[in-house]
Amino acid sequence: MSIARKCVPFTPFEGELSRCTIAIVTAGGVHLNDQEPFNIADELGDLTYRIIPEDVDTSRLQVTHHHYDHTDADKDINVVFPIDVLRDLQAEGFIKGIAKKHIGYMGYTMQLKAMYEGTAREIAIEIDKGSRADAVILTGG
Amino acid sequence: MKGIPTVLITVSPEVSAQMRPPRALYPKGFKIGNSMGGPFMRELQEQVLRDALTLLGENTRPGQITTHEYPAYGEYHEPPRVRN
Numbered sequence: 538m539s540i541a542r543k544c545v546p547f548t549p550f551e552g553e554l555s556r557c558t559i560a561i562v563t564a565g566g567v568h569l570n571d572q573e574p575f576n577i578a579d580e581l582g583d584l585t586y587r588i589i590p591e592d593v594d595t596s597r598l599q600v601t602h603h604h605y606d607h608t609d610a611d612k613d614i615n616v617v618f619p620i621d622v623l624r625d626l627q628a629e630g631f632i633k634g635i636a637k638k639h640i641g642y643m644g645y646t647m648q649l650k651a652m653y654e655g656t657a658r659e660i661a662i663e664i665d666k667g668s669r670a671d672a673v674i675l676t677g678g
Numbered sequence: 679m680k681g682i683p684t685v686l687i688t689v690s691p692e693v694s695a696q697m698r699p700p701r702a703l704y705p706k707g708f709k710i711g712n713s714m715g716g717p718f719m720r721e722l723q724e725q726v727l728r729d730a731l732t733l734l735g736e737n738t739r740p741g742q743i744t745t746h747e748y749p750a751y752g753e754y755h756e757p758p759r760v761r762n
Binding site for chain 2: 547550553559605606607608610612616622625626632661664665671676678
């Protein structure tokens, strides 16, 4: 697989967590109830992503993903999208803030090149330009 | 873009290792769909998140996955293996 032969895109972390703002990017198929669900009917997968705002109430979040058992995420979305957990860490002062934007996408695709060169790049730009995040937590299903 | 530091929480360490993530935490034995622990196990979820974020400032080797054990999870699930 060509991706594995590339250099690790390592960005050094400078600073202290207690002064940092954190964003979540999840491949777990998380989106808002009123956003278009991911297209699980397409065998090639879905290359789109959804923006989740910082102040989201977790009752407004759901999972559309057919390649893992999301029964537990349906009960508590924090098992794959730890937004309330981040809020706890902010309250205790472990981190400073929660980013303005978080991202959900469906981490199943047969279109790896398009995911790597298109979707991943778009998500990185979305986070870099619009979220004010100092670092990102990545989760899967 | 100068890049943004990332840390991955993975429950499929062998699969994730193929992608050589810059930093990654494997909470040992957590099942797929339980990246942070079980539903409503908030203290455990907080600890997993603290540990993952702490990796940002540690001298980890890019591409390597760090394993932590969390007895509070109370279960062990064998992670998926990569077939060669």
